[in-house]
Amino acid sequence: xxxxxxxxxxxxxxxxxxxxxxxxxxxxxxxxxxxxxxxxxxxxxxxxxxxxxxxxxxxxxxxxxxxxxxxxxxxxxxxxxxxxxxxxxxxxxxxxxxxxxxxxxxxxxxxxxxxxxxxxxxxxxxxxxxxxxxxxxxxxxxxxxxxxxxxxxxxxxxxxxxxxxxxxxxxxxxxxxxxxxxxxxxxxxxxxxxxxxxxxxxxxxxxxxxxxxxxxxxxxxxxxxxxxxxxxxxxxxxxxxxxxxxxxxxxxxxxxxxxxxxxxxxxxxxxxxxxxxxxxxxxxxxxxxxxxxxxxxxxxxxxxxxxxxxxxxxxxxxxxxxxxxxxxxxxxxxxxxxxxxxxxxxxxxxxxxxxxxxxxxxxxxxxxxxxxxxxxxxxxxxxxxxxxxxxxxxxxxxxxxxxxxxxxxxxxxxxxxxxxxxxxxxxxxxxxxxxxxxxxxxxxxxxxxxxxxxxxxxxxxxxxxxxxxxxxxxxxxxxxxxxxxxxxxxxxxxxxxx
Amino acid sequence: xxxxxxxxxxxxxxxxxxxxxxxxxxxxxxxxxxxxxxxxxxxxxxxxxxxxxxxxxxxxxxxxxxxxxxxxxxxxxxxxxxxxxxxxxxxxxxxxxxxxxxxxxxxxxxxxxxxxxxxxxxxxxxxxxxxxxxxxxxxxxxxxxxxxxxxxxxxxxxxxxxxxxxxxxxxxxxxxxxxxxxxxxxxxxxxxxxxxxxxxxxxxxxxxxxxxxxxxxxxxxxxxxxxxxxxxxxxxxxxxxxxxxxxxxxxxxxxxxxxxxxxxxxxxxxxxxxxxxxxxxxxxxxxxxxxxxxxxxxxxxxxxxxxxxxxxxxxxxxxxxxxxxxxxxxxxxxxxxxxxxxxxxxxxxxxxxxxxxxxxxxxxxxxxxxxxx
Numbered sequence: 001x002x003x004x005x006x007x008x009x010x011x012x013x014x015x016x017x018x019x020x021x022x023x024x025x026x027x028x029x030x031x032x033x034x035x036x037x038x039x040x041x042x043x044x045x046x047x048x049x050x051x052x053x054x055x056x057x058x059x060x061x062x063x064x065x066x067x068x069x070x071x072x073x074x075x076x077x078x079x080x081x082x083x084x085x086x087x088x089x090x091x092x093x094x095x096x097x098x099x100x101x102x103x104x105x106x107x108x109x110x111x112x113x114x115x116x117x118x119x120x121x122x123x124x125x126x127x128x129x130x131x132x133x134x135x136x137x138x139x140x141x142x143x144x145x146x147x148x149x150x151x152x153x154x155x156x157x158x159x160x161x162x163x164x165x166x167x168x169x170x171x172x173x174x175x176x177x178x179x180x181x182x183x184x185x186x187x188x189x190x191x192x193x194x195x196x197x198x199x200x201x202x203x204x205x206x207x208x209x210x211x212x213x214x215x216x217x218x219x220x221x222x223x224x225x226x227x228x229x230x231x232x233x234x235x236x237x238x239x240x241x242x243x244x245x246x247x248x249x250x251x252x253x254x255x256x257x258x259x260x261x262x263x264x265x266x267x268x269x270x271x272x273x274x275x276x277x278x279x280x281x282x283x284x285x286x287x288x289x290x291x292x293x294x295x296x297x298x299x300x301x302x303x304x305x306x307x308x309x310x311x312x313x314x315x316x317x318x319x320x321x322x323x324x325x326x327x328x329x330x331x332x333x334x335x336x337x338x339x340x341x342x343x344x345x346x347x348x349x350x351x352x353x354x355x356x357x358x359x360x361x362x363x364x365x366x367x368x369x370x371x372x373x374x375x376x377x378x379x380x381x382x383x384x385x386x387x388x389x390x391x392x393x394x395x396x397x398x399x400x401x402x403x404x405x406x407x408x409x410x411x412x413x414x415x416x417x418x419x420x421x422x423x424x425x426x427x428x429x430x431x432x433x434x435x436x437x438x439x440x441x442x443x444x445x446x447x448x449x450x451x452x453x454x455x456x457x458x459x460x461x462x463x464x465x466x467x468x469x470x471x472x473x474x475x476x477x478x479x480x481x482x483x484x485x486x487x488x489x490x491x492x493x494x495x496x497x498x
Numbered sequence: 499x500x501x502x503x504x505x506x507x508x509x510x511x512x513x514x515x516x517x518x519x520x521x522x523x524x525x526x527x528x529x530x531x532x533x534x535x536x537x538x539x540x541x542x543x544x545x546x547x548x549x550x551x552x553x554x555x556x557x558x559x560x561x562x563x564x565x566x567x568x569x570x571x572x573x574x575x576x577x578x579x580x581x582x583x584x585x586x587x588x589x590x591x592x593x594x595x596x597x598x599x600x601x602x603x604x605x606x607x608x609x610x611x612x613x614x615x616x617x618x619x620x621x622x623x624x625x626x627x628x629x630x631x632x633x634x635x636x637x638x639x640x641x642x643x644x645x646x647x648x649x650x651x652x653x654x655x656x657x658x659x660x661x662x663x664x665x666x667x668x669x670x671x672x673x674x675x676x677x678x679x680x681x682x683x684x685x686x687x688x689x690x691x692x693x694x695x696x697x698x699x700x701x702x703x704x705x706x707x708x709x710x711x712x713x714x715x716x717x718x719x720x721x722x723x724x725x726x727x728x729x730x731x732x733x734x735x736x737x738x739x740x741x742x743x744x745x746x747x748x749x750x751x752x753x754x755x756x757x758x759x760x761x762x763x764x765x766x767x768x769x770x771x772x773x774x775x776x777x778x779x780x781x782x783x784x785x786x787x788x789x790x791x792x793x794x795x796x797x798x799x800x801x802x803x804x805x806x807x808x809x810x811x812x813x814x815x816x817x818x819x820x821x822x823x824x825x826x827x828x829x830x831x832x833x834x835x836x837x838x839x840x841x842x843x844x845x846x847x848x849x850x851x852x853x854x855x856x857x858x859x860x861x862x863x864x865x866x867x868x869x870x871x
Contacts, residue, residue, distance in 0.1 A: 254525055254526040254824055260726070262522065275524055276522070278525055312519075313519065481528055
């Protein structure tokens with residue numbers, strides 16, 4: 001089969017840090033090509049380049065034998081490249097037909113004609129979806145059908161699915177697979193990004209494995225099996241040098257049980273999960289995107305609410321707690337260091353001192369507590385020194401700092417609250433290597449001081465380097481607990497995808 | 499307001515409040531199969547309390563007390579002394595003192611300066627349920643009376659009737675007639691006693707799933723040092739490094755927790771059903787198809803699922819000096835070392851007595867990495 005699309009030495013860097021490096025990738029006409037890799041391996045970046053969301057820093061994209069420079073998703077769609085995201089991009093308050101023909105509205109629209117046209121079109125695809133139904137009333141599978149119909153309507157020749165089955169029921173998955181095969185028979189080329197390795201093995205003609213932004217393996221699917229895929233996904237030498245050998249490290253003994261979570265539930269995201277966290281230890285929590293780790297911890301920290309009925313229970317030092325806002329949780333000693341620091345972590349236009357000061361005000365019993373600028377600066381100076389925040393002045397705005405230093409400010413803002421339990425969610429995401437080492441050292445110091453620490457991470461070497469015990473989450477619940485002595489990257493990944 | 503509504507709904511439905519769940523076994527209590535992997539040192543029906551005396555290992559079995567002699571990984575029983583009632587505890591103390599508890603009868607001083615003395619009453623009431631004993635010194639014995647007016651063999655009934663009539667007695671043996679002072683009352687079946695650092699005393703309170711710390715000499719209120727255990731705690735044995743071994747004799751599960759809150763149902767069950775088939779914890783299970791959890795639901799390809807719900811279980815927790823669990827040894831639903839009532843560290847081996855399965859297993863602590871690995 002001739003290639004319809006080709007990346008040659010493609011590199012995309014963000015602020016000088018490459019997310020994908022020298023990628024060579026070909027997609028043949030009428031092929032289903034699966035792309036697998038850990039979180040942060042560069043799958044989505046590569047596909048977003050293809051969908052026109054990002055432009056390449058270097059290298060080239062060849063489409064139909066000609067170089068292609070995409071400036072926007074609209075241009076990509078016009079060229080016949082469409083992407084179906086995990087979270088569908090439909091307008092929930094509009095009908096199916098309106099979504100399919102979105103952007104093609106006339107000055108005066110005749111809805112009846114639109115619905116008839118949509119009905120014919122959907123039937124031609126064998127999609128049994130009511131064109132008059134509001135998108136908000138559709139299930140995940142039907143929503144995907146509408147997305148696909150929209151792509152086909154735009155004469156897409158390359159269709160990219162990003163984690164298409166993550167939100168589908170088994171029955172919907174079955175229909176989805178049939179649909180993908182039918183699209184293939186109709187001559188469409190399909191790129192399929194998935195964490196579910198069985199699905200990649202079952203559906204695709206070829207598989208490409210990405211790791212740390214590079215292609216580590218490309219081969220026909222029959223030449224792969226699960227173990228080869230897992231090994232290709234996780235076997236990285238660079239990271240073992242960076243993070244050291246987990247087995248050589250001595251684990252900390254169990255301390256007092258600080259947190260006990262039983263049958264915690266929140267819709268279909270957190271499903272009847274149970275686990276405990278102990279003081280003086282780092283509990284690592286690994287899972288793929290969508291495993292419900294962040295949501296579980298946000299419930300504990302009072303950011304999200306568990307189900308009102310049958311929502312399970314949370315006990316902090318044997319005491320039942322149910323936080324409806326984060327403040328009482330912070331007062332009780334639970335702090336959550338967010339994964340999305342720019343949105344939830346700090347006030348970017350405020351200074352380092354002000355941000356750290358806000359952390360202290362949260363725990364203050366007097367809501368009208370007044371603090372002098374000198375006090376705030378002193379506090380900031382103390383914490384910036386302790387955490388090694390590299391800034392010229394504590395009065396510098398947080399937005400002016402590097403990612404690593406921003407993260408340190410977020411950590412300082414949380415730790416000033418004198419916690420008993422600290423939850424770090426992706427603590428080194430978007431942080432340079434030097435800052436990673438410092439943040440790791442600081443997390444270890446917290447555990448050595450007897451504080452219970454939870455580290456959520458999608459990066460296996462980080463989980464192995466930090467944790468005394470490892471919890472693995474999948475589909476909204478903790479499915480495996482491992483001691484460091486028995487944990488390996490392959491074992492953890494196996495538990496996370498099975 | 500919202501909390502009140504939720505409580506009202508929970509009361510109406512009868513579950514989903516915050517007391518109906520059993521704690522999970524994770525962290526230091528994460529399940530393994532170390533008890534099943536350990537060699538069987540001795541098969542002995544009704545084996546119960548293991549203790550060290552005179553540099554030897556003693557154990558009770560039904561109405562006997564036996565001396566156990568290690569030979570490699572196995573034990574040989576000898577010098578059987580037989581009594582009229584079942585032996586409920588064996589306590590060794592200073593000056594070669596040895597006391598035993600006799601079910602429905604009281605305490606008999608077997609050896610030492612007070613040999614031959616019997617204590618059948620405490621506080622004017624008969625001592626029918628002596629579950630544990632501990633020498634403070636050669637003349638002072640502290641005794642746990644599991645439940646007032648009940649025998650130790652009737653423990654399951656006490657649990658299902660939600661008994662909390664246990665008590666702790668300080669017995670002065672130095673007088674001609676022993677005198678007893680009540681140290682604590684309203685305990686929910688105290689089953690284990692051990693000396694704790696700082697002159698304190700650890701008491702396991704089975705039905706409240708916790709370990710309490712008492713000041714031996716003072717009358718201050720006890721402090722829980724370990725609570726919300728996933729199984730019913732039994733005897734506590736000291737470890738040479740200052741920590742403890744805690745035997746947990748039966749597992750808690752959600753169904754039993756539910757039944758314990760359903761008074762009418764429980765009453766009818768107690769009145770009409772053979773105690774062997776109650777929805778209640780047990781020292782051994784899986785012996786009859788009449789048991790409430792049927793084998794069919796717990797098996798796959800005729801193999802018992804190790805994680806399936808079970809009325810019986812084998813569990814020993816290794817705890818630090820503050821009674822925090824550090825590690826544990828398990829025999830899961832498909833195991834054969836269930837109903838662990840006692841354990842004793844002796845010659846660098848941990849001997850575990852599983853009354854339910856009628857065997858003593860010897861865990862080589864060097865092989866499994868010690869008590870806190």
